[in-house]
Amino acid sequence: MSHARHAIAPSGKPFAFSPDNEAKFAQLLPKYPTKRAVILPALWLAQEQEGHITVEAMEYVARRLEQPAVAVFAVVEFYTMFKTEPTGKHHIQLCRTLSCWMRGYQDLQGLIERKLGIGPGEKTPDGKFSFELVECLGSCGTAPMMRMDDRYWENLTVEKLERIVDACNQGRDPAGEDH
Numbered sequence: 501m502s503h504a505r506h507a508i509a510p511s512g513k514p515f516a517f518s519p520d521n522e523a524k525f526a527q528l529l530p531k532y533p534t535k536r537a538v539i540l541p542a543l544w545l546a547q548e549q550e551g552h553i554t555v556e557a558m559e560y561v562a563r564r565l566e567q568p569a570v571a572v573f574a575v576v577e578f579y580t581m582f583k584t585e586p587t588g589k590h591h592i593q594l595c596r597t598l599s600c601w602m603r604g605y606q607d608l609q610g611l612i613e614r615k616l617g618i619g620p621g622e623k624t625p626d627g628k629f630s631f632e633l634v635e636c637l638g639s640c641g642t643a644p645m646m647r648m649d650d651r652y653w654e655n656l657t658v659e660k661l662e663r664i665v666d667a668c669n670q671g672r673d674p675a676g677e678d679h
């Protein structure tokens with residue numbers, strides 16, 4: 501799905517892969533038929549490192565892969581999984597595709613909007629939560645589900661999601677509420 505986004509400004513912070521990511525990057529290269537095909541996984545590494553993709557990171561990836569910067573920018577523009585702004589501490593990606601839709605993701609969205617006061621694409625003023633609706637995350641058998649804090653939260657109900665959000669708000673590990 502394509503998203504028109506506003507042009508993003510440079511962050512002013514230089515970017516280079518960490519030693520760990522440099523090693524991962526080196527492993528990526530032989531796995532793909534062309535350097536162009538490495539753009540996507542390389543951007544993913546950059547995002548994991550910084551939390552979001554900066555202009556400097558895009559330019560860096562372009563340089564490292566000897567690709568035009570515009571090709572890298574286009575990939576970031578196209579895929580919703582790439583964030584060009586810092587997300588909240590807990591970034592909620594709620595699936596809205598068929599199985600999750602049939603099993604009531606709308607109620608979960610309602611809870612987020614009511615409880616956190618944010619809609620899709622927004623962040624709470626304290627920076628604790630950000631929220632977006634995403635397409636199928638491949639966990640349809642356990643719909644409705646979301647991704648947050650680098651893990652999947654499955655078989656969600658409004659009550660369970662509320663417990664998870666409360667735990668985050670109170671600084672507790674929300675994993676304790678995943679039952």
Ligand code: FES
Pocket residue numbers: 595596597598599600601635636637638639640641643645
């Ligand atoms: S439809 Fe939601 S995970 Fe596939």
